[in-house]
Amino acid sequence: MPLMLYNTLTRRKEPFAPIGETVKLYTCGPTVYHYAHIGNLRTYLFEDILVRTLRYDGFSVRHVMNITDVGHLTSDADEGEDKMEKGAAREGKSVWDVARFYTDAFKDDIRRLNIGEPDIWCKATDHIPEQIAQIETLERRGLTYAIGDGVYFDTAKVDDYGKLARLDIEKLKAGARVEVASGKRNPADFALWKLSPTDGAKRQMEWDSPWGTGFPGWHIECSAMSMKYLGEHFDIHCGGIDHIPVHHTNEIAQAEGATGRKPWVNVWMHGEFLVIDKGKMAKSGDNFLTLQALVDKGYAPLVYRYLCLTAHYRQQLGFSWEAMESARSSYESLRNKIVDLKGKSGIGGERSEAKAHEDAFARAIDDDLSTPKALAALWDLLRDDAIAPAQRVALAQRFDEVLGLGIARFGEDEIPAQIAALAREREQARARKDWKRSDALRDEIRERGYLVEDRDGGGYAVRKA
Ligand code: AMP
Numbered sequence: 098m099p100l101m102l103y104n105t106l107t108r109r110k111e112p113f114a115p116i117g118e119t120v121k122l123y124t125c126g127p128t129v130y131h132y133a134h135i136g137n138l139r140t141y142l143f144e145d146i147l148v149r150t151l152r153y154d155g156f157s158v159r160h161v162m163n164i165t166d167v168g169h170l171t172s173d174a175d176e177g178e179d180k181m182e183k184g185a186a187r188e189g190k191s192v193w194d195v196a197r198f199y200t201d202a203f204k205d206d207i208r209r210l211n212i213g214e215p216d217i218w219c220k221a222t223d224h225i226p227e228q229i230a231q232i233e234t235l236e237r238r239g240l241t242y243a244i245g246d247g248v249y250f251d252t253a254k255v256d257d258y259g260k261l262a263r264l265d266i267e268k269l270k271a272g273a274r275v276e277v278a279s280g281k282r283n284p285a286d287f288a289l290w291k292l293s294p295t296d297g298a299k300r301q302m303e304w305d306s307p308w309g310t311g312f313p314g315w316h317i318e319c320s321a322m323s324m325k326y327l328g329e330h331f332d333i334h335c336g337g338i339d340h341i342p343v344h345h346t347n348e349i350a351q352a353e354g355a356t357g358r359k360p361w362v363n364v365w366m367h368g369e370f371l372v373i374d375k376g377k378m379a380k381s382g383d384n385f386l387t388l389q390a391l392v393d394k395g396y397a398p399l400v401y402r403y404l405c406l407t408a409h410y411r412q413q414l415g416f417s418w419e420a421m422e423s424a425r426s427s428y429e430s431l432r433n434k435i436v437d438l439k440g441k442s443g444i445g446g447e448r449s450e451a452k453a454h455e456d457a458f459a460r461a462i463d464d465d466l467s468t469p470k471a472l473a474a475l476w477d478l479l480r481d482d483a484i485a486p487a488q489r490v491a492l493a494q495r496f497d498e499v500l501g502l503g504i505a506r507f508g509e510d511e512i513p514a515q516i517a518a519l520a521r522e523r524e525q526a527r528a529r530k531d532w533k534r535s536d537a538l539r540d541e542i543r544e545r546g547y548l549v550e551d552r553d554g555g556g557y558a559v560r561k562a
């Protein structure tokens with residue numbers, strides 16, 4: 098069976114056929130003004146499963162991810178503050194320091210979640226000339242206009258504007274008369290280059306351009322950088338579903354506008370949201386949870402990975418502590434099962450029986466990355482006593498090239514569940530300020546040959562003494 102992927106552009110699952118020998122993939126990266134929340138991380142987990150599946154299926158992949166460190170305004174209507182400048186004001190640091198700090202934090206998060214790094218990271222601020230060049234191309238093609246605060250893309254010049262989101266442009270126009278009055282010709286028009294404010298307030302990030310000193314709009318970085326590293330026509334572009342109506346719609350308008358309407362990306366893939374209390378998790382909202390917050394509650398990062406794999410990426414996933422608890426219990430059972438099998442000898446199992454499991458796993462993951470079915474295939478394999486324990490472990494490790502649950506390390510040089518439970522209990526005692534209990538637990542952990550260390554900024558780590 099070929100790898101089937103759901104394409105947002107056609108609203109169908111399609112057999113995946115790469116353009117050339119290497120699959121070229123672009124995924125929209127983080128805006129580094131704050132920690133990533135676990136909703137953001139769900140999207141990067143889905144993209145990681147995509148990359149791993151492509152490689153499992155024998156494709157070579159060139160994966161590019163951007164870092165947005167300029168130009169992302171708090172409102173999608175090209176108004177409001179720059180998220181980076183706002184982050185800098187909140188923390189009393191320079192924008193550059195904020196960007197560096199949260200980029201490092203992001204890389205640390207994805208490492209803890211076993212998310213592979215892209216082949217190329219690209220920062221928006223390192224690619225200002227490329228963005229200016231693309232805006233100049235659009236200008237030459239007559240697709241832009243300038244107003245007081247910047248240069249805008251004229252969406253009325255593009256017949257198929259909004260095709261990805263199937264936007265109803267007439268309805269948009271009718272619904273947004275106020276915005277049109279603000280100077281844009283059409284409500285869907287968007288900024289390519291914003292001029293620095295003339296009120297004397299100095300921006301920390303601004304550059305000279307043919308249109309004056311200012312900074313690029315958010316969307317232009319992704320079309321300019323993806324085309325630089327992947328070419329004018331490439332295979333797959335991903336992000337969260339919120340990117341469909343604005344960010345990705347505008348990226349398509351820019352890229353296809355710049356090449357004279359050549360098709361740009363073959364397959365568009367979008368991850369559904371992680372929701373909490375039925376609301377979306379947003380970096381600016383109250384229900385904001387980081388990976389570290391889960392760790393502080395005693396959950397290993399890979400338990401969150403397991404939780405995400407239990408839902409298909411195109412379905413909403415409701416976050417709750419009960420769901421985390423149940424993921425922990427499944428993850429622990431998986432660990433125990435693998436450790437148990439590692440300690441058992443035995444022969445048995447025809448090659449054909451193992452092959453049946455391998456096929457079931459491939460069918461699951463090739464069905465638009467169905468991780469719930471892939472997990473079920475993993476469990477079916479582990480419980481199949483007709484197959485020798487060592488063979489089951491070997492095959493589970495092969496499946497883990499896609500799942501990324503760290504199966505190869507289970508049972509080897511790791512913290513036993515009992516010690517982890519004591520450390521969690523100690524953390525809870527500390528949270529209640531019960532120092533006597535927390536000290537007693539620390540001693541008990543030490544007696545059993547492990548050390549628990551508190552980390553700067555919260556959380557703890559356990560290691561062998
Ligand atoms: P940002 O750093 O805000 O640009 O977002 C990074 C990625 O996370 C984007 O692909 C968003 O579409 C995605 N995203 C934002 N909120 C959520 C959420 N609650 N659940 C899943 N993905 C999200």
Ligand code: ZN
Binds near residue numbers: 124125126319344
């Ligand atoms: Zn993007």
